[in-house]
Amino acid sequence: MTLPVAATRRFQWFSQGVLVYSLGVILWGAFVRATGSGAGCGDHWPVCNGEVVPRAPSLQTLIEYTHRLTSGLATVLAVALYAWGRRVFPKGHPGRRAALWALVFMLTEGLVGAGIVLLKYVAQDARVGRAVWMGVHLTNTFLLVGAQTLVVWASKGRARMTFQGQGAVAALLGASVVGMLVLGVSGAVAALGDTLFPATSLAHGFEQDLSETAHLLLRLRVLHPVFAVGLGALLVFVGRSVARLRPSPDVRRAATLLTGVYVAQLCAGVINLVLLAPVAMQLVHLLLADCVWMCVVRLCAAGLAEDAPRLQPASAPESRAEPV
Known part of the structure; x- marks a missing residue:
């Protein structure tokens, strides 16, 4: 409309x-x-x-x-x-x-x-x-x-979103949404652990995470970077797949933007880890996380739009009768 x-x-x-x-x-x-x-x-x-x-x-x-x-x-x-x-x-x-x-x-x-x-x-x-x-x-x-x-x-x-008849596109985008929510929650827990149990060095931080007597928040903190790398691979795959199945300019732009912002988010995460989570980097990391989420939402809106073009399956070659 x-x-x-x-x-x-x-x-x-x-x-x-x-x-x-x-x-x-x-x-x-x-x-x-x-x-x-x-x-x-x-x-x-x-x-x-x-x-x-x-x-x-x-x-x-x-x-x-x-x-x-x-x-x-x-x-x-x-x-x-x-x-x-x-x-x-x-x-x-x-x-x-x-x-x-x-x-x-x-x-x-x-x-x-x-x-x-x-x-x-x-x-x-x-x-x-x-x-x-x-x-x-x-x-x-x-x-x-x-x-x-x-x-x-x-x-x-922009056209409204629809889930009817979306098949693999809906499944891929649904997986990316769930993955982002899981990653966001793990990030919130990791940030809380950084605030409550600050490390004095990178080695000290790893010792905290791996200690048998570590607080549960510290044990959960180590999951966040693992989730981040895995979700990054998933989002790149989803973006490329949806752009192929729904070949529209809006989808391509959303997929490209998502990949670029997520790479920036991963880099910010590494810097945040190396610098032992200073307040400024925590805020930058959170802002980029919100930007990644907005890119996922844009990809969903574009990929599930009613007027999004769909990849047409290749037609089978016509059979030709052999001369007798």
């Missing part, structure tokens, strides 16, 4: 701005975790240490309180995105549904964040339950970013 460019141009810019702002809020949330500032407002929510506006706040309180304020504005923007999407898109349009899901996941994002604070899964808490909540938080964040990415995609007049 193609919409007039004049009617959607401002909405396109707004939806892109909301996505960029949301990424900024996500990175600030990672900064809160990496600096151990999650307890800056105590176990109070939505107030901060029992106050609406904290007086004489510490640095940790300022960091956490800023995250709450920016998250609140992100929620307001999600409401505005949905309300504007209802006016721009007709009923049943994929952009309208994506805007609704973006609002739903923004609300659940806030609820998960509140749960982490109220359960005191912050600062130096090393309970296994915190890792579970971090995994849930990361999954919800990916779903939120994915929905906002689809809003931007649909606002440009």
